[in-house]
Amino acid sequence: MSAPKQAIHWFRQDLRLADNPALSQAAKHGSVLPIYILDDAAAGMHAPGAASRWWLHHSLTDLQQRLNGALSVYMGDSVAIVLELVTRFNVTAVHWTRDYAPWRVAQDAQVAEALRERGVAVSVHSGSLLWEPDTIVKPDGTRYGVFTPFYQRGCLEAPAPRRPIPEPQSVRYQSDSLALPSINALNLLPHNRWDLSLAPHWDIGELGAHRRFNLFVDTQVDQYKDRRDFPAEPSVSRLSPHLHFGEVSPNQLWHAVYASSMNKQRAHFCTELGWREFAYYMLHHHPTLPHTHLQAKFNAFPWQEDPVVLDLWQRGETGIPMVDAGMRELWQTGYMHNRLRMIAGSFLVKNARMHWRHGERWFWDTLVDANPANNSASWQWVAGSGSDAAPYFRVFNPVLQGQKFDPDGAYIRRYIPELAALPTEYLAHPWTAPASVLASAGVQLGITYPEPCLDLEKTRASALAAFQRMNAESV
DNA sequence: TGAAATGTTGGGGCG
DNA sequence: ACGCCCCAACATTTC
Numbered sequence: 001m002s003a004p005k006q007a008i009h010w011f012r013q014d015l016r017l018a019d020n021p022a023l024s025q026a027a028k029h030g031s032v033l034p035i036y037i038l039d040d041a042a043a044g045m046h047a048p049g050a051a052s053r054w055w056l057h058h059s060l061t062d063l064q065q066r067l068n069g070a071l072s073v074y075m076g077d078s079v080a081i082v083l084e085l086v087t088r089f090n091v092t093a094v095h096w097t098r099d100y101a102p103w104r105v106a107q108d109a110q111v112a113e114a115l116r117e118r119g120v121a122v123s124v125h126s127g128s129l130l131w132e133p134d135t136i137v138k139p140d141g142t143r144y145g146v147f148t149p150f151y152q153r154g155c156l157e158a159p160a161p162r163r164p165i166p167e168p169q170s171v172r173y174q175s176d177s178l179a180l181p182s183i184n185a186l187n188l189l190p191h192n193r194w195d196l197s198l199a200p201h202w203d204i205g206e207l208g209a210h211r212r213f214n215l216f217v218d219t220q221v222d223q224y225k226d227r228r229d230f231p232a233e234p235s236v237s238r239l240s241p242h243l244h245f246g247e248v249s250p251n252q253l254w255h256a257v258y259a260s261s262m263n264k265q266r267a268h269f270c271t272e273l274g275w276r277e278f279a280y281y282m283l284h285h286h287p288t289l290p291h292t293h294l295q296a297k298f299n300a301f302p303w304q305e306d307p308v309v310l311d312l313w314q315r316g317e318t319g320i321p322m323v324d325a326g327m328r329e330l331w332q333t334g335y336m337h338n339r340l341r342m343i344a345g346s347f348l349v350k351n352a353r354m355h356w357r358h359g360e361r362w363f364w365d366t367l368v369d370a371n372p373a374n375n376s377a378s379w380q381w382v383a384g385s386g387s388d389a390a391p392y393f394r395v396f397n398p399v400l401q402g403q404k405f406d407p408d409g410a411y412i413r414r415y416i417p418e419l420a421a422l423p424t425e426y427l428a429h430p431w432t433a434p435a436s437v438l439a440s441a442g443v444q445l446g447i448t449y450p451e452p453c454l455d456l457e458k459t460r461a462s463a464l465a466a467f468q469r470m471n472a473e474s475v
Numbered sequence: 476t477g478a479a480a481t482g483t484t485g486g487g488g489c490g
Numbered sequence: 491a492c493g494c495c496c497c498a499a500c501a502t503t504t505c
Contacts, residue, residue: 159489229476275476338476339476342476346477352497361486390476390477391477392505393477393478393504393505394476394477394505395477395478395505396477396478397477397478397479400477400478401477448500460479460505462480464505467505468505
C-alpha cells in the first residue's frame with residue numbers, strides 16, 4: 001500500500017461540509033488539506049465589503065470548529081499560495097466549487113492552467129447553483145433574457161437539480177503548520193464595533209443556516225406567497241447570506257421545499273431561488289453587468305451627483321419614513337427586506353436620480369448577503385437598465401408602498417422610533433400631519449426627524465422627463 | 476415585483 | 491317615468 005494521496009479542498013463560497021460535492025470528491029483521495037484564501041487584490045471591486053467580512057469571519061470560525069481545527073487560512077495571491085502548497089504537500093488533486101464572480105472565473109482559469117502544467121489534477125464541481133448557466137438555452141439555441149421564460153421553460157423543464165449528498169464521513173483532514181495562526185489573523189472584524197448590532201440577528205454557520213431554514217419551513221413557507229411582502233412580519237427566509245457563503249446549498253433548499261407537498265406558497269419560494277439563478281445566469285453571460293449598463297441607451301442618461309442626498313440616504317435620514325426605515329434596517333442588521341430594497345433603490349435612482357453604482361457600492365459594503373450577481377442585476381433591474389428590468393417609468397411611491405405593505409406601521413415604528421407615537425395614518429408621510437398631531441406625538445420635523453430631503457412628486461416628474469429625453473436621443 | 480391620469484359604468488339623488 | 495348630474499368603483503392607458 002502506498003501512502004494516501006493528498007488532495008486540497010479549496011473552500012471559497014461553499015463554507016459547508018454537507019452537500020459539498022467538491023469536498024466529498026476530495027475526501028476520496030485519502031487525505032484532504034482544507035484551505036481558505038483571502039485574496040482582496042485579485043477580487044478588486046468584489047473583495048468582500050465590511051458586513052460580508054464580519055460574516056465571513058464567523059462563518060470561517062464555525063467551519064474551523066466543524067473541521068476540528070484542520071482548516072488552514074491564508075491571505076494573498078491565490079495562484080502563488082495554491083502552487084506553493086501543491087509542492088510542499090505533494091498534492092495530486094485540487095478540488096473546488098465553481099464560482100461565477102468574474103474575477104474568480106479569470107483566476108480559476110489561471111490556477112487550473114498552472115496546476116495542469118505541473119501534472120496536478122484539477123477538479124471543479126457545481127455546488128452553488130441549481131442549474132449551470134451554460135445548460136439553459138432557448139429551443140433555438142440562444143440565451144434567455146427574460147426571467148419568466150428562463151425559469152418556467154428553461155429551468156423547470158430542464159433535468160431536476162442534483163439531489164443533496166451527506167457530509168463525507170471519516171475524512172482524514174490535514175492541516176498546514178505554516179498557515180496563518182488563526183482566523184483572527186485575516187483581520188476581518190471591524191475596529192469600531194458596529195457589528196455588535198448585527199450579531200443578535202444572525203446564527204452564522206452551517207448548522208445555523210439549517211436552524212433558520214427549518215424554522216422557515218415549519219412556520220412560514222406555507223404562507224410565503226401571501227405574506228412575503230409585509231416586511232414587519234417574519235415571513236421571508238433570510239437565508240440569502242447563508243446561501244451566499246454556501247453554508248447551505250440551493251439544492252438542499254429546493255429539494256426540501258419543492259419535492260414535498262407542493263403548493264402555490266412553496267412554488268413562490270422556489271421562484272425566488274429562480275431569481276437567484278437568473279442573476280447568476282445574467283452575470284455569467286454578461287460579465288460586465290456589475291459596472292456597465294446592459295441597455296446601452298442608459299449611458300446617455302443624465303444622472304445627478306448629489307453627495308448630500310447620498311449621505312442622507314445611506315444614513316436613513318432622507319425624511320421619507322419608508323426609505324429611511326429600509327436603510328436603517330440595513331445598517332442595524334446587515335440585511336434589508338426585498339420590498340424595501342426596491343423602494344429605497346427606486347428613491348435613489350429615480351427620485352434622487354443618482355447612478356445606481358452609488359447604491360450598488362453602498363449595498364456591497366453593508367449587506368451581509370451581497371453577491372456580485374444579485375447586487376448588480378437587481379440594481380440594474382431597479383434602474384431599468386437591465387434586461388427584463390422594471391421599466392424606467394415604474395417609480396415607487398414610498399408613501400403608497402408604506403400604506404400598502406406596512407399598513408399598521410409596525411415596520412416604520414421598529415426602525416424609526418422617533419416617529420413611533422405618530423398615528424398610523426401619518427406614519428408614511430409625517431410632513432402632512434397637522435401641527436397638533438405632530439406635537440402630541442413628540443415629533444418636531446427638522447429636529448427630531450428630518451423634513452423630506454426632496455419632493456417626491458416633483459422629482460418623479462423630472463425623472464420621467466429625463467427618461468423621455470434619453471429615449472428620444474437613442475432613437 | 477407601480478403610479479397617476481383618463482375612461483367607463485352604474486346606482487342614487489333630484490328636479 | 492325620465493334625464494341629468496355626481497361620483498364611487500373599476501378598467502384602461504400613459505408615463
